[in-house]
Amino acid sequence: MRAIRLHEFGPADNLAPEELPDLTPGPGQVRVAVQASGVHLIDTALRRGEPGPMPAPELPTIPGREVAGVVDAVGADVPGDWLGQRVVAHLGLVPGGYASQAVTDPAKLFALPDGVAFAAAIAAVGTGRTALGILETEPVRAADTVLIPSAAGGLGWLLAQSARDAGATVVALAGGAGKVERLRELGVDHTVDYTVDGWADVVRDAVGEATVVYDGVGGEVGRRSLELLGAGGRLVMFGYSSGEPTQFTTADVIAGGLTVSWSLGARMLALPGGIPGLAGRALERVAAGQWSPLTTTYPLDEAARAHADLEERRAMGKVVLVP
Incomplete structure (x- = not known):
């Protein structure tokens, strides 16, 4: 698989594309053939080795926590009807999103209607859930x-x-x-x-x-x-x-x-369904045409440029990597 790896904390240029062995889903996991990966401002701080809401990762690491694509393999104890499903997932505290493959728990997956673009789904599952939490609390x-x-x-x-x-x-x-x-x-x-x-x-x-x-x-x-x-x-x-x-x-x-x-933190956690509920409702807004997310896409291999543009405020909307 193609992936972006970070071997040393520092500037955006430290993000390097590499060829790595394909992933194999373990028991209770699915593998997603990634078509879009989300880039967050927090990712830039973690790349610099600056802990904040999340601790700095162990190196080497594949950054990123938002992926969208198609399930192309399932592990033991996972229903086979996930195969071929268009999905989006927030990986949580486990990185690995800047890659052409990702593995995760099916409980983290949201099935996507055909009309929802992968980049728009990425904008909804992370940024959208935060926006909806703000709007529901205030x-x-x-x-x-x-x-x-x-x-x-x-x-x-x-x-x-x-x-x-x-x-x-x-x-x-x-x-x-x-x-x-x-x-x-x-x-x-x-x-x-x-x-x-x-x-x-x-x-x-x-x-x-x-x-x-x-x-x-x-x-x-x-x-x-x-x-x-x-x-x-x-x-x-x-x-x-x-x-x-x-x-x-x-x-x-x-x-x-x-x-x-x-509006972040405890107030959002107290909303119906917590954070997963917000993500689901945000995706529903996109699917219904109520939201049209603004996105800027970059090739996966240009993750360093995406980080630099995000840090320098050159990018518009949600930044998305496309393998």
Whole structure:
């Protein structure tokens, strides 16, 4: 099989394509002929050897935890009707996704209808489940004015699309003219380039004050977004891709009558079906045409370029490797 392996922590160029022996599913496992592999920002931190939500892996390793493809072999005690099924899976804490084959427990598989593309399924099973968890814990209303930093990312776009479809006014922030233009083409009400000086004034001139900020960026962009909230507004935090969370004080919250929440972790686990339930419902949205994930695909052998583009904010949407 073809796989991307990491032998030493460090820069993206340390990711190298290799030929390895084919995988054999063990008892209670299936093998997936992978047609798409998901790349996550967490993967870049693990590649650098930086532990975070997950410990740094033992080396050498094949990164990646999201795969979609066709079941082409099953181990003992696995029903044979899995063979030939189009599936998507989140491998959990076990890496191995950046490869042309993956083995996993069939309990982690979701069967895919023929109309769901593999790349879209990848966007749903990981990023989509997070987006849906945010929306179920902190729903958007038609009367809302929603500000979304990093709306050109895989998660940000699903939130922007959902807010738009709910009837809310959407302000989509993105870094760079190209991303802003693409979001405009996708039908977002207001698109603003946060790399341009005075972007917050542009938002104020366009919509006045926001009622909701879905913040996965943090840092200066997150802080300025918080300052755009009107009285009684909601700051919904779910990450800080900038490297630091949005800074605020108790005085900020009291003065604006704000609600500040963190939507990951325990709140999502408490939703119906937990994380697997969210993944299933996200896939249902894609299959029903309610969500059209934004994806950028790279050949598997170009995983290093995919990592570099993701770290430098050059990629749009969910980054997907295609063997």
